[in-house]
Amino acid sequence: MFYFRIHFLTGNLLNIKDAYAHPMFYRGIDDSTGFRTRNILCFPIKNETDNVLGVAQLSLNKMNGPYFTTFDEDVASAFAVYCCISISHSLMYQKVIAAQYRNSLANELMVYHMKSLMYQKLQRSQHRNKLANELMIYHMQVASEEVQELAQSEIPPPSHWHPNFSKFNYPPREVPEDETPLCCLSMFEDLGFISRWRIKRDTLARFILMVKRGYRNPPYHNWMHAFAVAHFCYLCIKNFKLNEYMEDIELFALFVSCLCHDIDHRGTNNSYQVASKSVLAALYSSEGAVLERHHFAQTMCIVNTEGCNIYENLISKDYQHVLDLMRDIILATDLAHHLKILKNIEAMAKDKFEKTNLKHRKLLLCLIMTASDLSDQTKPWDSTKHIAALIYNEFFSQGDLEKSLGRTPPEMMDRERARIPDLQIGFLDHIALPVYRVLQDLFVEAKVVHNTVKENHRHWEKICALIKLRRGGSCEQMSYEQILALEEEANSLPEDEVKSVTQNGH
Template identity: 50%
Template sequence: MASGTFGQLIASVFSYFRDKSWFLRWRGGEKRTDMDDELQDILLRLGGVTSWDQLREAVRDAVGITLQNTEDLVVYLSDIATGTLVSQDGLAGVVHTLPKSGLAGKCAEEQHLIVAKALDIEDPLCGLLPSASPTLPENRTVACIPVLGSDNARLVGIIAVVCDAVSSNQEKRLSLVGRHIAVCVQRLHQMATQQRLPPASTTTPTACSGSPDGGTCMGSSYDNGILQLCAELHDNDPASMQTKVVKYLERHTQSECCALWIVSSEDATEVFCQVLGNRVLEEEIRILIPLSCFNTVVTEERSITLDDISENSRTELEQKMDMKIKSLLCVPVINQARSKVVAVACCINKIGAPRFGQADEDVVRHCFRYTVPVLTSVMSLQKERQLKQETQSMLQVAKNLFTHLDDVRILLREIMMEARNLTQAERCSLFLVENDELVAKVFDGHVLDEMGEVRIPITQGIAGHVATTGKILNIKDAYSHPLFYRGVDNSTGFRTRNILCFPIKDRSSECAEGGQPGCPSVLHKDPSQLKDCWCVGDGKRCSERHAVVGIAELCNKVNGLYFTKHDEEVAAVFSIYCGISIVHSLLYKKMKDAQYRSKLANELMMYHMKGTEEDIKPLLSKESVPKPESFHPQMASFTYSPRGIPDEETIRATLSMFYDMGFVYRYRIRHSTLVNFCTLVRRGYRDPPYHNWYHAFSVGHFCFLLYKNLNQLDMLKDIEVFALFVACICHDLDHRGTNNSFQVHSQSVLAALYSSEGSVMERHHFAQAMCILNTEGCNIFENLSTEDYQTVLDLMQDIILATDLAHHLRIIKELKQMAEDGYKVEDPHCHKLLLCLLMTSCDLSDQTKNWQTTKRIAELIYKEFFTQGDLEKAMGMETPEMYDREKACIPELQINFLNHIALPVYQILSKVIPQSGLLVKAVDANKTMWLRLKRESSLRKLSSANSIDFFQIPFRSENGAAEFGKGLSEETEEELAEGEAEPGRGSKAGAVEDISERNNNNNPGRDTTTKSS
């Protein structure tokens, strides 16, 4: 048989092995199933059949797997003698030809799949297929499947079967099966023809001048042997397949031992052997190609014998293979698809002859001409499996590393162990980059103490070179490298053969300089900490490349001559996980250290916030707490301002309100705990002009006034009133005299903590309140039930956050709607809205006091505002008008504030609780005063570079306003009214001038048009 024809037949079998998914040509993106795998096995059997009986059996199995519930199958195949389609099925094994009529005849004529739901009673197939009755059950059919030759024109077979309905996917599979059956029929015909050739043509390989690859044409015995070998190469284990090939070579070349040396696909610098004779080696044998006898075979792609190699190469090969070599044949195995040597086949020690000849080389080449596609495919599959395993291993490594972030030393030990396992290294050293030094905290898996740390300069040795360049370094011969220091080996007796040193980088952060990837950003927040990192790039600090945070140095490849390119790739991937884990571990340590420092600072702060024994001792007796009216007869009146109470008496007054409102006995608050709590709250306030302890005390007092004067406050639960009062005295704890906007724009620590949630200062106030409550001996909620405890804390948080005017403006529509619809006691949302409304009314309560108090409070507020404005200007920030002492018009700002904020609050409150209506009148009276002061200041043309000087100017409009609710004198009101009607004209202008004149006369020597001192 011609080798070219035979090669075409065999090629189809190997195409299947080389790429099953391409060969089978599944279409439509179908999901692979178990049936697909079974079909592949059947197709493999079809490729290895050598008789008609085997073919018929394989066809039955293939159709049975492809179709569902098959029954009564008949197979017609082409007869080589007559050319007709014959079968032995259905007639007790009697050979009969294909019927020319009926369904089978129609199929033979039309040459495509025909499916019938019933057979005519006269159809010849009725006698051949007993279950194919004229009336088939539902979903049962008779299928006639044509088998066409390679030219798709000649019919070589027909299959008739009773089965379930045939789907489109099953049609595709039947077409595939038919093509394989046609190949098998053609091959069996050719084998039958070949058997009639003279015996001489079947014994010895002969030269084939027509072979396209310049090889040899082998006789049928070799072809049958190759065919049988190919049929056996169906497993996916490279070692098992190599064993079968090696046994074939040993048998046909009469060799004592054969081996297949695989060329490394990574860099083609070494070959390795997994199978030696009939032994699968536990550890691969590896040989460097340039220094071995295989160099000629691989580079020149030609065969060599023992006569072509040196004595040294022979000795090395004998040592590696552990056997005496008497004769040798090395043949290159070429992958024609890639035109490169993929292996070297070695035949050792010819049996019965002193050396190997050309016939032996031909046998080897003939073998691999057909088996190399399968071998390379399986090797690729093994590599993919290895890659999958390494990926899974890498994920497990990442998991192992990320579970040790809390201790950097244990983490480093885990990194060393994983690095050794992944690359199969004998030893590993790990260095961290600190202050221009490489620091080894862990050596060979042992954690060193602080005193035992090993430190070397960052520019020294192999590790230093990798640290400064940021590039991996693979040294195959350590002693020949100029950077290697032998002193350690000489002192320890350890021999370093090869080294793989790779950098561990932080790839997740950006460099401080230019915003480029580089040093860990956390280190760049403080310029003084820039020394803690070293960025890669010509030894320059903070370059645009990634930061090197550590160096790993692996020594001595365990099962290889040196570390391979694959090891470098594994190390590169592994270093990413190492970098992430190390950086996060260091950050975690910094965070824990910061937490400890914060805790210490908090304890220190709380210690100093506690009152002295002299301060607290007089308050520890319950009898020392007087009634509220003992501080002032009008203590429970809306007209009273608590700012008149001396500072040293404010804590006692706060205790008095706690007792008078019944909280102490209702919630079982220990007196000493209440004293400690109030003392810490008092000391928790800073001393800005306005947002200080007096403000908190006044807000708490107004809550007390609401409780005492508004009977309708019963619409709230007791615990809600309790939470409201506590929130009032805590609502501005640790206020810094600046607003939320300033905190955010100045990028303060508070903004970093709370800006993402909004209401920066309010959240800080609540956090400080919680800090006080968590201080030993200060938790006034300690005797509450678990449910009430959680409730009161939630209420306090909501109430304190409600002091943010931005929050108030967001809910103002809901407040107005609640006032219109009426308060619903059973609605929890109404309770929450009312608490927010009451808190805001308490916070703004200074606007409900008499004019002198209101004006004095306004002066304190604007002192605080202008101080913030000065800070904003110094920082280059844009300053709003109300914070700018050079631009602010205080009366106008106050009028706008009362119109848009304060008055709506008390108007809504008066609708919900009518008893509070007098508060609206009080705010209105103060608004009237601001209106008059605005008019008088504009008529007098007051000017000053500092708006705060406004409060030092005496205004005639204030005469007669000494008492709460009283207005200006009638004379002044008439004159102002005339001036407001037509300012600057006629007699009215004269009235304005006269007012200014009289005020100047009342304050001799004061120039109202210049800045006061």
């Protein structure tokens, strides 16, 4: 491997006639295998501009002779030309395939935002792919009058919407949807981002409206979800004094990522994208986290749209840094990623957070993003129980789609098999509570959040206990509304009965 690196850098052919006499040769492998290397021929694979694409090693020992000859060198050099052609064609083919997937995605997005017959005409045009990309951006544009109205509005303080706006028990979905863009401006202002990063008001207004426009309208993963996630992030920055734990640019990237983290969500998860062989899966599945990579790509599309670049006044180094941060933060919303790093986060909390430790700051960014993404579980019961209905509505819609493909959906997505109280308890036990428990370990102010999640867990336990004690234990094929109708009766259950059921397992 060392030879490969040397010749990748130099681009020169290397013919070693006596390996053991060469100063760069490492004998360790020979010693461990019993093989004796006599001679080596390494040659570069170059393209037409004389840049090195790779390095090949022809053989470890010359078979018919004591060492490789000049004739062998000529053969190797000729072979390198064919290697270059093969590699170049392979790379070009991959680029063509990726471009086709991107164009298919652009067409799909254009159709969603246009909803008109114009697309059928464009399909017959030889320039349809180029036009699809242009039209996708065009139909996501917001009216200049709408931008100016928002940009020129007086920015009220967050308390304008509610005296408890900056407290964890405030449910942000109470903000009317048509007021959420102005509310976002208010949070940007209150966090000091507008002045700190010299963001133009019209640029920020257009960016927020474009992000809002970029969300589809599935039952749960829509703009109001993004707004709620950003609000929880705002609460964390304010209440935990995160500026004492992270750098300014990290907090800026975190808050913007919360707004953008689910752009163009289709109401289906990663496994469905792969199973249905969607355009998104074709484009991103080899890298994993299909939807999260698409959300980031759509975010970059908006940032790069004229008049939307809220990072335009950052110096080059900070500009690249904030984009890298956003990529990592948005990819961290994949729960599979969260579960992989949870033990590292818990270890960080136990060992004490250090601001100077880059790894600690990255883990904290991921934790705050996940806590924000799940924050509907942290709101009072009267709020969170209604939001759960939206989640299952979306889940069951995906389950119906999976059945149409001849697949058996997971229990939580099958309206005929889902045991919602058990599913909720399992989700809180294994996903949500560990997140807010470690958040409480890091920030004493998060205790109220953790306690609220535990209270919601208790509500589900009571409903589950009632079903098991009074209704034969089965809640399959019960609608969400029918299950919530048991709430009053469940709250009247004696505590010892609830405890008995919960101790015996769900």
